[in-house]
Amino acid sequence: MELSLEKSKQLFQRALQSIPGGVNSPVRAFRSVGGTPVFIKSAKGAYLFDEDGNKYIDYINSWGPMILGHAYGPVINAIKEKVEYSTSFGAPTELEIEMAELIRSMAPNVDMIRMVSSGTEACMSALRLARGYTGRNKFIKFEGCYHGHADAFLVKAGSGMATFNIQTVPGVTGGTSVDTLTAPFNDLDAVRKLVAENKGEIAAIITEPIVGNMGCILPEAGFHESLRQICDDNGILLIFDEVMTGFRLAAGGAQQRLNINADLVTYGKVIGGGMPVGAFGGRREIMEHIAPLGNVYQAGTLSGNPIAMIAGYTLLKTLKENPAIFDEIEAKTKYLHEGMDSVLRKWGKPYVINRFGSMFSIHFSEKPVNDFASAAASDIPMFNKFFHSMLSQGIYLPPSGYESWFISNALTNADIDRTVEAAAKFFGV
Numbered sequence: 351m352e353l354s355l356e357k358s359k360q361l362f363q364r365a366l367q368s369i370p371g372g373v374n375s376p377v378r379a380f381r382s383v384g385g386t387p388v389f390i391k392s393a394k395g396a397y398l399f400d401e402d403g404n405k406y407i408d409y410i411n412s413w414g415p416m417i418l419g420h421a422y423g424p425v426i427n428a429i430k431e432k433v434e435y436s437t438s439f440g441a442p443t444e445l446e447i448e449m450a451e452l453i454r455s456m457a458p459n460v461d462m463i464r465m466v467s468s469g470t471e472a473c474m475s476a477l478r479l480a481r482g483y484t485g486r487n488k489f490i491k492f493e494g495c496y497h498g499h500a501d502a503f504l505v506k507a508g509s510g511m512a513t514f515n516i517q518t519v520p521g522v523t524g525g526t527s528v529d530t531l532t533a534p535f536n537d538l539d540a541v542r543k544l545v546a547e548n549k550g551e552i553a554a555i556i557t558e559p560i561v562g563n564m565g566c567i568l569p570e571a572g573f574h575e576s577l578r579q580i581c582d583d584n585g586i587l588l589i590f591d592e593v594m595t596g597f598r599l600a601a602g603g604a605q606q607r608l609n610i611n612a613d614l615v616t617y618g619k620v621i622g623g624g625m626p627v628g629a630f631g632g633r634r635e636i637m638e639h640i641a642p643l644g645n646v647y648q649a650g651t652l653s654g655n656p657i658a659m660i661a662g663y664t665l666l667k668t669l670k671e672n673p674a675i676f677d678e679i680e681a682k683t684k685y686l687h688e689g690m691d692s693v694l695r696k697w698g699k700p701y702v703i704n705r706f707g708s709m710f711s712i713h714f715s716e717k718p719v720n721d722f723a724s725a726a727a728s729d730i731p732m733f734n735k736f737f738h739s740m741l742s743q744g745i746y747l748p749p750s751g752y753e754s755w756f757i758s759n760a761l762t763n764a765d766i767d768r769t770v771e772a773a774a775k776f777f778g779v
């Protein structure tokens with residue numbers, strides 16, 4: 351079936367005149383999968399509706415935050431009520447305290463938390479804090495992990511950097527990236543080697559505990575436990591980037607699911623219920639180095655913005671009060687996994703499904719996909735064909751083989767059945 355995308359095509363042509371690449375974030379331009387990006391008009395529950403009136407089952411969910419589906423009633427009503435009081439003050443509010451207290455009550459090992467406006471800001475600020483606290487400059491990140499677009503992180507990064515095969519970013523100076531050390535995800539020997547070669551110089555190891563920016567990639571048994579130990583033995587801070595996993599995998603995020611305490615943790619879009627929010631938090635003695643208590647400077651007029659706070663607060667409170675949601679959403683993801691598995695097995699060619707909680711991805715690969723090299727070796731052109739077939743059948747997957755799918759609890763088993771049928775049609779089984 352060919353979708354009618356006339357309006358999207360017109361809008362894209364118009365967008366190209368005034369917005370670089372026609373989009374405000376590269377992956378959504380569809381350049382790697384090809385074709386015209388779909389322009390979205392509205393969304394409700396598990397569905398997206400585009401400008402041409404097409405309906406899609408959504409497996410992106412705004413890259414994570416729509417855990418309870420789009421336009422979730424209590425979040426929308428809370429925003430409507432709050433907006434009457436003005437949209438920004440640049441001054442403290444009681445709601446920010448309530449938000450901080452709520453996050454502390456849910457996330458392990460977070461004594462204090464500072465709000466920012468995006469995951470990028472959260473990771474950038476957490477790294478600055480780790481450097482300021484330890485008095486060291488270098489840090490280790492993993493190949494294919496994406497921690498936002500701050501200069502220091504744009505080395506061997508995943509997400510759009512991987513999608514567009516960008517090796518070095520013009521504008522990021524050698525001086526900025528010289529302190530960024532990289533290791534393959536799941537490769538403890540590489541981490542130990544870097545730590546030994548840079549003894550006493552490494553401020554932090556930052557990782558996505560479950561990676562979502564090279565597809566969904568899982569840690570091997572003992573990986574995070576060993577990272578924790580290496581950090582403890584060497585005075586290095588462990589930073590968990592929970593922009594995707596926080597409050598999605600469990601009330602206490604990946605820290606709770608993996609039973610690992612990070613020293614600092616970063617959050618993003620989830621804690622704004624889809625509004626532009628980020629945060630970084632951790633142990634009191636570290637967080638007390640942030641200005642105005644300490645000299646590690648970090649600031650923002652829109653930090654703790656009341657509309658973003660009420661949206662996030664309402665979502666997180668719902669998740670805290672209804673922990674069964676995490677089981678339900680995981681059961682749905684498992685159901686999707688089983689359905690896709692049965693289709694792909696009949697197809698008979700190599701594939702790998704990775705799943706953790708409500709994160710999921712399919713790589714067309716003969717070998718296990720557990721790091722960037724194995725993700726990059728998968729058949730990306732095959733993914734691109736799969737993406738377009740699914741899109742034309744009303745299933746909206748991430749427009750890149752280097753992104754995780756995110757499942758919402760608004761999704762029904764009937765939606766999943768429809769998704770699996772669409773896949774079966776593509777694979778001819």
Ligand code: HOZ
Nearest residue numbers: 375376377378413509563
């Ligand atoms: N970097 C995001 C996914 N990892 C995509 C952001 C977007 O295009 O909205």
